[in-house]
Amino acid sequence: MTSSARDYSALAAKIKTWGKELGFQQVGIADTDLSAAEQQLQEWIDEGFHGEMDYMARHGTKRSRPEELVPGTLRVISVRMDYLPENRTTVRERLDDQTAAFISRYALGRDYHKVLRKRLQQLAERIAVEIGPFGYRVFVDSAPVLEKALAAKAGLGWIGKHTNLINRKAGSMFFLGEIYTDLPLPIDAETTNHCGSCTACMEVCPTQAIVAPYRLDARRCISYLTIELRGPIPEEFRAAIGNRIYGCDDCQLVCPWNRYARLTEEADFMPRHGLDTAGLIEFFHWDEATFLQKTEGSAIRRIGYECWIRNVAVALGNAATSTEIVDALRARTDDSSPLIREHVRWALARHSSNERQPHRAGHPASSTS
Incomplete structure (x- = not known):
């Protein structure tokens, strides 16, 4: 099937189905316009809020312009995967025990980079089986990528006051990953912010x-x-x-x-x-x-x-x-x-x-x- 004849809406629906079959709780698709996030990032860096994380500034606009990082990128497939291993009451009890060592719950198991990267690669390969070779690159917190801004654009949630992504039906305790692709897939609508007056x-x-x-x-x-x-x-x-x-x-x-x-x-x-x-x-x-x-x-x-x-x-x-x-x-x-x-x-x-x-x-x- 030629690119012009391909039904990208149907392909996007299949990608979301395949993603859930691979264990992702949600899959969304965004374009590459991160101009607002780029300005916010630069202001954050100018304030020195990144501390010794020099890599946040090292790559220039590649972080906020996906097509510069991976030439030809038109869309970003963004995914999330839940990681919370126990209920929040148990977590708080652990945190309140002075003799207990508290480790952020995302880090208790296997390195999430490896888990998500493998699944994303499988998703990309499944797309290739369907349509043939296409341009893509997989990321899991492994390159200059504004993953939260992209996930928000893809409709996976909104960025909360604590700067983490929040999903109205699933909270914020999940990992994010991306596939940069040259496929002109239809994009998903962004969600609205629901932090309200909460501080x-x-x-x-x-x-x-x-x-x-x-x-x-x-x-x-x-x-x-x-x-x-x-x-x-x-x-x-x-x-x-x-x-x-x-x-x-x-x-x-x-x-x-x-x-x-x-x-x-x-x-x-x-x-x-x-x-x-x-x-x-x-x-x-x-x-x-x-x-x-x-x-x-x-x-x-x-x-x-x-x-x-x-x-x-x-x-x-x-x-x-x-x-x-x-x-x-x-x-x-x-x-x-x-x-x-x-x-x-x-x-x-x-x-x-x-x-x-x-x-x-x-x-x-x-x-x-």
């Missing part, structure tokens, strides 16, 4: 990183501090981190729309190696070989062992004082890593201070140490 996400943020509606200062965000930042965590934010050692889910847990968040049906997203139940001390005792073994195939591995122990040291400094915690920290005061030594000594100082103010892991009394 729950802004109010709950432990470090007040959501500096204005739809405006996130990554330099204050716990996800940035525990995952992206490679050097010392600024002291002003350490107490507020509580027991969060990899990422932060607070703004999503409090979002009213996440009452509709659906538990994942993907076995790959189920917790592995006890990452959902381990205590802080257990993780602190891991050597590098154990870290690499327990995080094999996990998104967590990319932060590296040194930052892992750095994060756990901070969380131990925020826990209630006990002999076991103090002894564990003291055992690392002469660690070979200056980064680890700094955070261990800070944690020990927290436990030795007579003026220390009590706080809960989920709701610190102050955002300063």
Whole structure:
């Protein structure tokens, strides 16, 4: 069938059906006009809100102009896949337990990059079986792609005040992926914003990183501090981190729309190696070989062992004082890593201070140490 004779509306419908058969909860199609998002991105970078994430500015307009990243791109097929492995009440209980190590729920299972990329490739191959060879490229948070802006254009949801994508029927706890393609498929309508006057996400943020509606200062965000930042965590934010050692889910847990968040049906997203139940001390005792073994195939591995122990040291400094915690920290005061030594000594100082103010892991009394 020639391109001119092809029924692209019928093909788009089939693509959505095939996507759901592959485990995606929703599939939408967008054009490549991201001019509004491009302006917002540049303003965000100009403010320095990206911190040390230099890659956000490195690729210029390729991030906001899909046809520059992949020449010939006409449409973007955007997909989402639920990842929540347990109900929000259980997640909150874990977060409120000072001795428990809290890991953002998206990272408990297999690396989502691998899971979604494989499914997207299968979807592209299924399209090729139907129509023959066509131009495409698959992305899962793996290149300069404005995935949330594209997903919003494709009708998968709206970008909330916390800057995450929200779906009215499924909340925000899902992964996104894209297929850039040269197929002139019909595009889907954008949805409307339903945040209204709600500011729950802004109010709950432990470090007040959501500096204005739809405006996130990554330099204050716990996800940035525990995952992206490679050097010392600024002291002003350490107490507020509580027991969060990899990422932060607070703004999503409090979002009213996440009452509709659906538990994942993907076995790959189920917790592995006890990452959902381990205590802080257990993780602190891991050597590098154990870290690499327990995080094999996990998104967590990319932060590296040194930052892992750095994060756990901070969380131990925020826990209630006990002999076991103090002894564990003291055992690392002469660690070979200056980064680890700094955070261990800070944690020990927290436990030795007579003026220390009590706080809960989920709701610190102050955002300063």
